[in-house]
Amino acid sequence: MTIASSVYPEWNVEAARDLISVIASEPGPVLRCLQAIQERFGYVPADAVSLVAEACNVSRADVHGVLTYYADLRTTMPPAIPVRLCAAEACQAVGGRELRDRWKARCEASPELAASTGVDEPVFCLGNCALGPAATVGGELVGLADVDSIEQRVRRAMGASS
Numbered sequence: 001m002t003i004a005s006s007v008y009p010e011w012n013v014e015a016a017r018d019l020i021s022v023i024a025s026e027p028g029p030v031l032r033c034l035q036a037i038q039e040r041f042g043y044v045p046a047d048a049v050s051l052v053a054e055a056c057n058v059s060r061a062d063v064h065g066v067l068t069y070y071a072d073l074r075t076t077m078p079p080a081i082p083v084r085l086c087a088a089e090a091c092q093a094v095g096g097r098e099l100r101d102r103w104k105a106r107c108e109a110s111p112e113l114a115a116s117t118g119v120d121e122p123v124f125c126l127g128n129c130a131l132g133p134a135a136t137v138g139g140e141l142v143g144l145a146d147v148d149s150i151e152q153r154v155r156r157a158m159g160a161s162s
């Protein structure tokens, strides 16, 4: 079993321009350009807004609107091993909120853990409602999650990436 860690190339304007040049000529290109940039670099840096606006012939405000509307688009580099806890109703009903509080406390007690996993970004339903509370660790789905099972997976991923 492999847990993905976030390893992306450094932001590069020319590489991004090449990446979006084909997409920009297709219908409805703004979202697809932003997604392509995030897929390549792990996030959408501020420089990308004007790049996409120019390539798609729209205003920077239009691009900014798309960028801020979609919760899955991020404007900062993701942590090495992102942990996302489900905040939707089915998971809340089986302890999702308590899991979030306990995970936050665990990260506060361990700077190493906090640095590797970053700030928790809630996700709304991972499609694993029957096995809630659900989470993802480095993109891998975890059912019946508790802080120990999450930490164990994070530490395994940390070991695999060091």
Ligand code: FES
Pocket: 086, 087, 088, 089, 090, 091, 092, 124, 125, 126, 127, 128, 129, 132, 133, 134
């Ligand atoms: S509500 Fe949490 S996985 Fe669906």
